[in-house]
Amino acid sequence: MYLKNSWYVAASAEELGRGLLGRWICDEPLVMYRKEDGTPVALEDRCPHRKFALSKGELVGDEVQCGYHGMKFDCSGVCTFVPGQDNIPPRLKARVYPIAEKHRWIWVWMGEPSEADEDLIPDYHWNDAPGWAPIMGYLTFGANYQLVVDNLLDLTHETYVHQATIGNQAVAHTPMDTRVDGENVLIERLMIDCDPPPLFKRARGFTTNIDRWQRIRFNPPAHITIDAGGVPTGTEMDTATNPESMNWMVLNALTPERADSTHYFWSVSRCFSQDDEELGEMIRKQIINTFEEDRDILETQQELIDSDQSGRPLLTVNCDAGNAAARKIMDGLIKAEAGGASAGHSG
Ligand code: FES
Ligand SMILES: [Fe+2]
The missing domain is CATH 2.102.10.10 (Rieske [2Fe-2S] iron-sulphur domain)
Known part of the structure; x- marks a missing residue:
């Protein structure tokens, strides 16, 4: 459905x-x-x-x-x-x-x-707004779109799956703050005084620890924007005023293809060194590697879910708060639509 x-x-x-x-x-x-x-x-x-x-x-x-x-x-x-x-x-x-x-x-x-x-088209203005340099791409994942949503709403996996690029210990060990606002889910994780992950070092040259943030927003049916960034520890966590900040928006527009496959339209749009094409190419390669790591996980997960005869459900722990909330919102919207309610959903 x-x-x-x-x-x-x-x-x-x-x-x-x-x-x-x-x-x-x-x-x-x-x-x-x-x-x-x-x-x-x-x-x-x-x-x-x-x-x-x-x-x-x-x-x-x-x-x-x-x-x-x-x-x-x-x-x-x-x-x-x-x-x-x-x-x-x-x-x-x-x-x-x-x-x-x-x-x-x-x-x-x-x-x-x-x-x-x-007017209901979700806001992805970072793809064409002045001051932002987007790197855009498209992948197909052999997994149901809700597994991809789960993946993006629980970034704990960065620590274990993306060690070469955006993972650091702080992600897994810092709890998230999860809020539901109408049909949206908002998830925030603030990681103070942590190691800069490898891609942050390469992209921004951090030599000290950083204060890092992830602010995730889910809009039905499967739109996820992630405001991700960091600043040298103890400096102002504000991209607009801190010239040493690193900040990009990771935009994820997921479109179900079939029950077990997803079109993944992505964009990583940065608001620093916008004219540096070499940097842009480096980021593109690293981000594609990162998403290929997710693809491996999700396709394996889909295969094991499909082949499992046990009837045991997926289990939920603290780090699944965001994806559980998103699935609940989607279940409600799909049920309401099947029941004849008129719709129109966006953030
Ligand atoms: S003209 Fe299209 S199937 Fe015959
Ligand atoms: Fe990932």
Whole structure:
């Protein structure tokens, strides 16, 4: 079950062009492209005729021509051409999904089209705001999106999984403060006078201990922003006024692909040394290594969950407070939606 009345990132703005991009989202096949004027379009990637994939056809002007029997569909899903036949049955119509472009990502609305309000798109302004230098990427994880949410809401694992980059002892040993604010979960961890983790040293040249922070925000269905940073111990923990601070926003837009796979659109946007391209490349490589470490964990975890016949549930301890809260919020929203409540969720 997925939350349908919600915006999901379906592609990066850069990858969507004048070609047909097929992608599964929430167990539904979509085909996306840009019209000649650049406007994005999303249709169901299942030809209304005999259910072949439209994404395996061709883009002709602003229309898609199915690669099986040559029927054409315009960007409102209407069939405009049936080979050898003048009369076009109105039921030959492809489903159209509301689509929008914002913060360098392409968003689709998977639920009731009349509820699709672009103001509900979550805030990811760090991808295109002045003063921020984003490094963006895309991965697919062979794990259910809620396992990826769990991973990002409990960063205790950094100490054990990401020792080469962002892990230090302080993360695992400092308790988190977890709060629920309506449909959002807010998690804060302040680590005073701790070792700078390896990537912080490389990125900012810290030579002393640091005061480190992580402020995580969860917005349904699976949007997680992490304000992460550090300053030399005892100096002001304020990026705006402390020139020695290191601060980046780790942005995680997770989109369910199928029950056991997730599209992971990520961005690490920094507000220091924004013009240093060499630094940007170093951070990109290290972050990808870090996320590949998460992928190994999550794919193994998914396989072991799927194969477990015991019926034993996942267990929850203190460090799971944030992910337990997020799952509870999502369960409530999915139940309400299934019960017919109108929706629209964002932070
Ligand atoms: S399946 Fe698409 S035209 Fe026949
Ligand atoms: Fe991780």
